[in-house]
Amino acid sequence: GENVEQHPSTLSVQEGDSAVIKCTYSDSASNYFPWYKQELGKGPQLIIDIRSNVGEKKDQRIAVTLNKTAKHFSLHITETQPEDSAVYFCAASKNQGAQKLVFGQGTRLTINP
Amino acid sequence: DTGVSQNPRHKITKRGQNVTFRCDPISEHNRLYWYRQTLGQGPEFLTYFQNEAQLEKSRLLSDRFSAERPKGSFSTLEIQRTEQGDSAMYLCASSRTANTEAFFGQGTRLTVV
Numbered sequence: 001g002e003n004v005e006q007h008p009s010t011l012s013v014q015e016g017d018s019a020v021i022k023c024t025y026s027d028s029a030s031n032y033f034p035w036y037k038q039e040l041g042k043g044p045q046l047i048i049d050i051r052s053n054v055g056e057k058k059d060q061r062i063a064v065t066l067n068k069t070a071k072h073f074s075l076h077i078t079e080t081q082p083e084d085s086a087v088y089f090c091a092a093s094k095n096q097g098a099q100k101l102v103f104g105q106g107t108r109l110t111i112n113p
Numbered sequence: 114d115t116g117v118s119q120n121p122r123h124k125i126t127k128r129g130q131n132v133t134f135r136c137d138p139i140s141e142h143n144r145l146y147w148y149r150q151t152l153g154q155g156p157e158f159l160t161y162f163q164n165e166a167q168l169e170k171s172r173l174l175s176d177r178f179s180a181e182r183p184k185g186s187f188s189t190l191e192i193q194r195t196e197q198g199d200s201a202m203y204l205c206a207s208s209r210t211a212n213t214e215a216f217f218g219q220g221t222r223l224t225v226v
Binding site: 004006034036041042043044045046049089091095096097098099100101102103104105106 | 117119144146148153154155156157158161169204206208210211212213214215216217218219220
């Protein structure tokens with residue numbers, strides 16, 4: 001089955017700097033890749049997603065890139081702010097949608113003021 | 114609030130007792146998903162519904178677990194004869210269709226003592 005690896009497990013950056021989180025997946029049939037942000041005691045919040053027919057997607061300070069050949073995708077956050085501190089999860093599925101998402105292990109991002 | 118609603122938010126139960134959780138999806142969302150998240154890990158898929166039909170169950174869902182969505186709206190997840198290993202956050206998500214993004218609720222944190 002699908003396996004998603006996420007790195008790094010923890011990331012600390014200075015406020016205003018950029019943060020990059022990387023994920024690799026094993027199943028070449030995967031075609032939908034969402035990113036979720038999870039704050040303490042809350043459920044995951046969808047922040048951006050990308051489908052396999054697109055190489056890059058951007059939404060204000062957040063961007064995601066996808067390399068289907070290498071089977072990896074990355075989350076880029078620019079001009080980081082303290083409220084960006086949270087745990088971020090990548091995920092993959094084969095169904096162009098959210099059924100049977102396979103999640104990475106998560107990255108704890110800390111923004112230092 | 115028009116997001117996914119889960120109740121209760123927290124549940125402490127003694128080993129061997131039965132527990133039931135409820136999930137109210139976003140209105141008009143046909144798909145409903147259950148995931149389980151243990152501390153420090155990403156969510157793991159349990160099962161999902163298309164309207165009232167349960168279409169797939171993960172091998173994680175032992176026969177002590179049962180989920181229903183009787184009228185295609187809210188869903189319940191019941192765990193019989195709870196074990197300490199069942200302690201986790203149980204997350205519900207919904208999506209409008211099979212090919213659209215999923216939104217998670219706040220989760221129900223279960224502690225089995």
